[in-house]
Amino acid sequence: xxxxxxxxxxxxxxxxxxxxxxxxxxxxxxxxxxxxxxxxxxxxxxxxxxxxxxxxxxxxxxxxxxxxxxxxxxxxxxxxxxxxxxxxxxxxxxxxxxxxxxxxxxxxxxxx
Amino acid sequence: xxxxxxxxxxxxxxxxxxxxxxxxxxxxxxxxxxxxxxxxxxxxxxxxxxxxxxxxxxxxxxxxxxxxxxxxxxxxxxxxxxxxxxxxxxxxxxxxxxxxxxxxxxxxxx
Numbered sequence: 367x368x369x370x371x372x373x374x375x376x377x378x379x380x381x382x383x384x385x386x387x388x389x390x391x392x393x394x395x396x397x398x399x400x401x402x403x404x405x406x407x408x409x410x411x412x413x414x415x416x417x418x419x420x421x422x423x424x425x426x427x428x429x430x431x432x433x434x435x436x437x438x439x440x441x442x443x444x445x446x447x448x449x450x451x452x453x454x455x456x457x458x459x460x461x462x463x464x465x466x467x468x469x470x471x472x473x474x475x476x477x478x
Numbered sequence: 479x480x481x482x483x484x485x486x487x488x489x490x491x492x493x494x495x496x497x498x499x500x501x502x503x504x505x506x507x508x509x510x511x512x513x514x515x516x517x518x519x520x521x522x523x524x525x526x527x528x529x530x531x532x533x534x535x536x537x538x539x540x541x542x543x544x545x546x547x548x549x550x551x552x553x554x555x556x557x558x559x560x561x562x563x564x565x566x567x568x569x570x571x572x573x574x575x576x577x578x579x580x581x582x583x584x585x586x587x588x
Contacts, residue, residue, distance in 0.1 A: 397574075399574070399575070399576075401576075406486075406580065407580050408482070408565055408578030408579050408580045408581055409522065409565075409576075409578050410578070411575035411576065411577070414574045414575065421574060422573065422574045422575060424575060454519075456521055456522070458576075463510070463569065463574065466512075466524055466527070467524070467576065469521040469522050469523070470521060471520065471521045472521055474519075
């Protein structure tokens with residue numbers, strides 16, 4: 367049973383560029399959340415998708431957008447990249463809150 | 479003030495030691511509580527949920543004090559493999575987001 371898979375694992379982009387990160391949830395999970403984890407910090411909630419809609423959003427600018435597809439997979443898009451966007455981006459999937467969240471191994475984004 | 483605060487450590491303990499981590503949270507509406515473990519450059523993994531009555535899972539014991547808005551994790555008989563960062567996590571009843579502390583780093587030495 368595959369867990370949460372994310373791609374790519376590593377990415378280097380130039381300031382001002384755009385990036386798309388991808389996530390496939392664990393089998394049986396229909397909800398996908400995205401988190402940003404800067405070095406030495408805990409993950410910060412970006413947003414959550416359920417039924418192909420953004421259900422909740424954290425304190426991130428509109429440069430961060432997402433999408434969920436009918437098969438429950440999801441994408442995170444970041445436009446106009448800043449150096450400060452360099453971080454580990456984690457995807458977490460769940461079936462419901464009570465069952466907990468499973469995290470993928472993340473995409474490490476470096477903006478130069 | 480941060481929503482979830484933890485001592486960053488590191489806690490450097492010998493194998494077999496007992497070590498305790500504390501965490502405080504600021505929002506009294508917090509309803510669900512967890513400890514996650516994160517190894518270096520890996521994803522967080524759920525270690526255990528924290529229940530009001532306290533709960534134990536093998537060598538790990540978690541406690542919750544709602545009045546003081548305080549969560550603890552006790553690790554007994556530390557193993558080398560326990561070396562990791564331990565993240566305190568809360569979830570508000572009205573919210574879908576997990577709120578993470580910055581983590582406490584544990585180093586267990588031979």
